[in-house]
Amino acid sequence: MRVVLVVxxxxxxxxxxxxxxxTPLQAAKAETLDRIAVNGECxxxxxxxxGQPPGSDTAHLAIFGYDPFKCYPGRGAFEALGVGIDLxxxxxxxxxNFATINEEGIIVDRRAGRISSEQARVLAEALRxxxxxxxxxxxxxxxxxxxxxxxxxLRGEKLSRMVSDVDAHKTGIKVPKPKPLDDSLxxxxxxxxxxxxxEKARKILKDHPVNRERIEKGLKPANILLPRGAGTxxxxxxxxxxxxxxxxxxxxxxxxxxVARAVGFDLIQVPGATGTVNTNLRGKVxxxxxxxxxxxxxxxxxxxxxxxxxxxNPRKKVEVIxxxxxxxxxxxxxxxxxxxxxAITGDHTTPSEVGDHRGDPVPIAIxxxxxxxxxxxxxxxxxxxxxxxxxxxxxxxxxxxMNYLGRVPLFxx
Amino acid sequence: MRVVLVVxxxxxxxxxxxxxxxTPLQAAKAETLDRIAVNGECxxxxxxxxGQPPGSDTAHLAIFGYDPFKCYPGRGAFEALGVGIDLxxxxxxxxxNFATINEEGIIVDRRAGRISSEQARVLAEALRxxxxxxxxxxxxxxxxxxxxxxxxxLRGEKLSRMVSDVDAHKTGIKVPKPKPLDDSLxxxxxxxxxxxxxEKARKILKDHPVNRERIEKGLKPANILLPRGAGTxxxxxxxxxxxxxxxxxxxxxxxxxxVARAVGFDLIQVPGATGTVNTNLRGKVxxxxxxxxxxxxxxxxxxxxxxxxxxxNPRKKVEVIxxxxxxxxxxxxxxxxxxxxxAITGDHTTPSEVGDHRGDPVPIAIxxxxxxxxxxxxxxxxxxxxxxxxxxxxxxxxxxxMNYLGRVPLFxx
Numbered sequence: 001m002r003v004v005l006v007v008x009x010x011x012x013x014x015x016x017x018x019x020x021x022x023t024p025l026q027a028a029k030a031e032t033l034d035r036i037a038v039n040g041e042c043x044x045x046x047x048x049x050x051g052q053p054p055g056s057d058t059a060h061l062a063i064f065g066y067d068p069f070k071c072y073p074g075r076g077a078f079e080a081l082g083v084g085i086d087l088x089x090x091x092x093x094x095x096x097n098f099a100t101i102n103e104e105g106i107i108v109d110r111r112a113g114r115i116s117s118e119q120a121r122v123l124a125e126a127l128r129x130x131x132x133x134x135x136x137x138x139x140x141x142x143x144x145x146x147x148x149x150x151x152x153x154l155r156g157e158k159l160s161r162m163v164s165d166v167d168a169h170k171t172g173i174k175v176p177k178p179k180p181l182d183d184s185l186x187x188x189x190x191x192x193x194x195x196x197x198x199e200k201a202r203k204i205l206k207d208h209p210v211n212r213e214r215i216e217k218g219l220k221p222a223n224i225l226l227p228r229g230a231g232t233x234x235x236x237x238x239x240x241x242x243x244x245x246x247x248x249x250x251x252x253x254x255x256x257x258x259v260a261r262a263v264g265f266d267l268i269q270v271p272g273a274t275g276t277v278n279t280n281l282r283g284k285v286x287x288x289x290x291x292x293x294x295x296x297x298x299x300x301x302x303x304x305x306x307x308x309x310x311x312x313n314p315r316k317k318v319e320v321i322x323x324x325x326x327x328x329x330x331x332x333x334x335x336x337x338x339x340x341x342x343a344i345t346g347d348h349t350t351p352s353e354v355g356d357h358r359g360d361p362v363p364i365a366i367x368x369x370x371x372x373x374x375x376x377x378x379x380x381x382x383x384x385x386x387x388x389x390x391x392x393x394x395x396x397x398x399x400x401x402m403n404y405l406g407r408v409p410l411f412x413x
Numbered sequence: 414m415r416v417v418l419v420v421x422x423x424x425x426x427x428x429x430x431x432x433x434x435x436t437p438l439q440a441a442k443a444e445t446l447d448r449i450a451v452n453g454e455c456x457x458x459x460x461x462x463x464g465q466p467p468g469s470d471t472a473h474l475a476i477f478g479y480d481p482f483k484c485y486p487g488r489g490a491f492e493a494l495g496v497g498i499d500l501x502x503x504x505x506x507x508x509x510n511f512a513t514i515n516e517e518g519i520i521v522d523r524r525a526g527r528i529s530s531e532q533a534r535v536l537a538e539a540l541r542x543x544x545x546x547x548x549x550x551x552x553x554x555x556x557x558x559x560x561x562x563x564x565x566x567l568r569g570e571k572l573s574r575m576v577s578d579v580d581a582h583k584t585g586i587k588v589p590k591p592k593p594l595d596d597s598l599x600x601x602x603x604x605x606x607x608x609x610x611x612e613k614a615r616k617i618l619k620d621h622p623v624n625r626e627r628i629e630k631g632l633k634p635a636n637i638l639l640p641r642g643a644g645t646x647x648x649x650x651x652x653x654x655x656x657x658x659x660x661x662x663x664x665x666x667x668x669x670x671x672v673a674r675a676v677g678f679d680l681i682q683v684p685g686a687t688g689t690v691n692t693n694l695r696g697k698v699x700x701x702x703x704x705x706x707x708x709x710x711x712x713x714x715x716x717x718x719x720x721x722x723x724x725x726n727p728r729k730k731v732e733v734i735x736x737x738x739x740x741x742x743x744x745x746x747x748x749x750x751x752x753x754x755x756a757i758t759g760d761h762t763t764p765s766e767v768g769d770h771r772g773d774p775v776p777i778a779i780x781x782x783x784x785x786x787x788x789x790x791x792x793x794x795x796x797x798x799x800x801x802x803x804x805x806x807x808x809x810x811x812x813x814x815m816n817y818l819g820r821v822p823l824f825x826x
Contacts, residue, residue: 014783023785043803048824050805051812055825068825075826229826351783357823359816360785382785382801391803 001405003341003368004288004298004331007063008324009056009256010306011346012362012381016314016353024317024352025363025380030325032332033365036344037379039336040367043389044381045397047348051359054394056306059347060259064299065398066236073262074161074231080153081261082254083145087233092159092190094227096142096150097167098123100220107171111148113220119210120144123222126208130200135193145254152227154193160186163194167226175224194227201225238264239297239398243407248291251301252279260299277304277320281327289334296405300331309350317352341368341404343397344379364389364397368404414818416754416781417701417711417744420476421737422469422666423719424759425775425794429727429766437730437765438776438793443738445745446778449757450792452749453780456802457794458810460761464772467807469719472760473672477712478811479649486675487574487644493566494674495667496558500646505572505603507640509555509563510580511536513633520584524561526633532623533557536635539621543613548606558667565640567606573599576607580639588637607640614638651677652710652811656820661704664714665692673712688716690733694740702747709818713744722763730765754781754817756810757792777802777810781817 011025019027047062048054057075058068080093087093098120100109112120124144132138138156145151162181178194180187202224205211211221240247241264249260250268253275257267270287272280284300291298302324308316335342346362363384365376374388385391392400402408424438432440460475461467470488471481493506500506511533513522525533537557545551551569558564575594591607593600615637618624624634653660654677662673663681666688670680683700685693697713704711715737721729748755759775776797778789787801798804805813815821 015786016783021786044801049812050809051814051816051821053816053821053823055823058825072825353783354819358819359812359821382787385785385787385801385803386799391805 001340002292002296002298003343003401003405004292004300004335005401006300006302006328006342006344007060008305008344008346009301009303010309010348010350010357012349012360013309013314013317014349014351014353014360018314019318023381024314024321026378026382028318028321028325030321030379032325032329033321033344033379034377035332036342036367037365037376037384039373040365041371041374041389042363042365042376042379042384042387043392044361044385045345045364045392045394046361047394049393050361053357053359054348055357056255056347057259059394060256061263062394063347063397064239064259064263065242065395066234066263067395071234071236073234075229075255076151076161076231077233078231078255078258078262079145079229080143080151080258082256082258083143083151085141085143085151085153087153088155089233090155090157090159091232092154092161093231094152095229096152097226098148098150098222099224099226100222101175101224105174107173107175107224107226109220110167110169110171110226112222113214115148115222117144117147119214120148120150120222122210123205123208124150126204127201130197130204132193132196134196135189138189138193140193140197148222152197152225154190158186159190160184161230161232162187163191163230165228166198167228175226178227198225198227234262236263240264243402245296245405245407246294247297247299248295249299249301250284250287250291251275252284253301253303256301256303265299275303277307279304281324285327285331288331292334292338292340297401305346306350309352310355312352312355314352336367339369341366341401343401361391364392366400370404414753415705415709415711416756416814416818417705417713417748418814419713419715419741419755419757420473420760421718421757422714422716422760423722423763423770425762425773426722426727426730427762427764427766427773431727432731436794437727437734439791439795441731441734441738443734443792445738445742446734446757446792447790449745449755449780450778450789450797452786453778454784454787454802455776455778455789455792455797455800456805457774457798458758458777458805458807459774460807462806463774466770466772467761468770469668469760470672472807473669474676475807476760476810477652477672477676478655478808479647479676480808484647484649486647488642488668489564489574489644490646491644491668491671491675492558492642493556493564493671495669495671496556496564498554498556498564498566500566501568502646503568503570503572504645505567505574506644507565508642509565510639511561511563511635512637512639513635514588514637518587520586520588520637522633523580523582523584523639525635526627528561528635530557530560532627533561533563533635535623536618536621537563539617540614543610543617545606545609547609548602551602551606553606553610561635565610565638567603571599572603573597574643574645575600576604576643578641579611580641588639591640611638611640647675649676653677656815658709658818658820659707660710660712661708662712662714663697663700663704664688665697666714666716669714669716678712690717690720692717694737698740698744701744705747705751705753718759719763722765723768725765725768727765749780752782754779754814756814774804777805779814783817
């Protein structure tokens with residue numbers, strides 16, 4: 001028995017004026033999503049807790065069955081895993097922005113004029129020669145990911161993720177120095193190693209031909225690195241081991257690949273899966289159908305619903321939902337034909353009139369053999385609330401699914 | 414953005430024979446309450462936990478977002494704050510009854526023949542001269558509250574709330590001595606100080622002119638004090654600080670004022686707000702409307718629904734609900750006009766055929782911008798259970814409301 005878990009990022013929404021008081025899910029003609037609801041059991045889900053706005057990273061940890069309050073290891077590690085770095089226990093990883101400072105050292109652009117991936121990749125290459133000398137036994141690994149984004153990993157003994165963000169999500173201020181966030185030797189070593197790396201990076205970036213060229217063209221130079229979100233590998237039992245299953249993840253965005261890798265999913269790479277509205281969703285769906293041959297649990301992540309919500313575009317969200325519904329059709333057909341399970345939900349609510357994560361619950365529908373089919377006829381936030389799942393927590397979802405797969409051991413006799 | 418939280422004490426009920434199988438909320442014609450339900454999202458709420466009868470104090474702690482299992486500091490502190498005593502950390506406060514013992518020292522009336530406030534106030538004045546001499550560094554503060562009720566505060570170093578109730582809610586027994594409930598020096602000191610106070614009070618009350626006069630008139634003398642519910646200030650972060658809001662409370666009953674003060678609400682005093690069925694509800698509603706100008710969160714408590722439930726008077730409860738609904742109308746109009754939020758619920762169920770608190774959930778409705786309006790048409794225990802909030806916990810309510818106000822920080826990224 002197998003299960004496909006489809007998570008549409010930021011799917012949950014609120015009744016919206018632009019849509020005459022409907023939520024985007026209510027407004028969308030999404031036959032395939034509704035078909036899962038009609039054939040399944042429906043409910044609403046507090047991904048973290050009622051009223052708690054989840055980040056995408058903590059949300060996915062919860063959906064995969066891990067308590068983020070206990071095991072959230074910072075975002076950096078997920079980013080590192082997502083760009084393909086084989087993170088090791090003890091490594092401390094940071095998300096980094098290429099950014100622009102002016103001659104007084106003030107941050108003027110956190111994204112270096114949205115530098116292209118091509119140019120950023122050349123700069124990243126130049127940063128790879130940096131060696132940490134002031135802190136013994138520490139090595140720096142720098143990886144470009146996309147556009148102005150990169151990942152820095154500090155590897156070596158006695159490191160800690162308890163160091164402050166250099167990127168404060170603000171412009172108009174001087175670049176702060178990384179500071180240890182506790183009294184440990186480890187935090188101090190990490191802050192010192194990070195500071196040395198940033199200082200050496202600044203020198204390399206200052207006179208780099210790419211930046212000279214950008215300045216000549218009137219573009220902002222990528223003359224500083226801003227790390228944030230120090231993270232380590234989470235100390236957890238892999239999902240495949242907990243439930244004795246083969247688990248595969250299909251995602252475009254690096255973060256989602258990273259969380260999935262961190263908890264023990266195999267990653268299925270799909271060309272053109274970008275984590276944007278232009279993603280190769282058809283390719284991802286085909287990969288999921290293919291994965292049904294070999295895997296017990298297939299996690300399919302679709303980012304576009306969140307992106308258009310952050311853009312405050314409810315009408316576009318309706319379109320994206322309809323597109324997702326169409327593209328999912330062959331997968332849902334296949335799952336229904338084979339008598340497998342499919343669950344569809346979101347990782348959090350991003351109201352498209354707010355443009356940011358909120359703590360409202362998300363709708364969920366689970367179809368498959370033996371589920372308690374209710375009379376919910378549409379997959380949306382309000383219809384699903386009347387369903388037979390009632391209101392559940394994100395952390396309980398994986399066990400609910402594994403229960404259908406007969407994978408949850410009896411407690412007691 | 415602002416929110417009004419209306420709590421009708423003991424509002425929840427059960428289907429009742431006197432009302433042809435309807436609950437008082439179902440039987441009442443309460444248009445304004447129904448209007449909140451029609452325009453809002455509805456649900457039922459386990460204030461503490463399913464099946465757990467809450468006290469009014471623990472219920473309100475939970476509704477304000479505090480886990481009463483972790484931070485319930487005993488009722489006495491709330492009573493003390495409610496009557497206006499500026500309780501200090503380390504103080505131990507007791508609710509006290511003026512009561513009557515006969516010549517054998519047996520308790521014959523726990524309320525001293527329901528002595529008037531006027532007479533009790535004179536007695537209380539006489540008790541203020543008591544000095545604790547047997548326990549070093551401890552001072553006694555006695556405050557009359559209403560009718561037979563008062564509050565005693567022991568102030569000084571090394572005190573503890575771990576002392577037994579003297580008032581066992583029983584008549585026909587001898588007055589028990591206060592006992593330490595653990596082996597600490599603090600509990601022993603507190604029990605000793607309390608015993609000394611009670612002994613001195615007994616001597617003062619015995620020959621007090623007020624009591625002589627009562628005996629002459631054939632009334633029961635208030636010749637003994639019965640303390641109970643030892644309590645201290647809860648060790649919590651104030652609600653205003655947690656959510657960075659201005660929070661105001663409007664209540665008649667001392668306990669509710671006390672809980673609200675203890676968790677950091679500003680108290681708005683309303684003349685004639687008595688915490689009874691004769692309260693100045695119109696004045697309270699006007700105060701709430703005024704408070705909307707300056708406060709983000711306004712807590713409005715109405716006690717009358719509980720009082721008539723304890724009196725086992727379902728018909729009267731219907732009347733009280735209809736009265737509340739009428740009186741709330743201008744407030745609800747104002748909230749709807751301004752596009753603010755309003756939530757209405759109870760702090761526990763007091764079935765009017767039982768006459769005591771029970772653990773059944775209470776109905777809840779939340780109206781305001783972006784709530785997931787469902788098709789619930791009436792505000793009652795059974796209609797609301799089909800709403801889009803499903804079933805929530807009391808402790809989750811504050812975060813749900815603060816989420817609508819955009820006050821809950823993201824967890825993760």
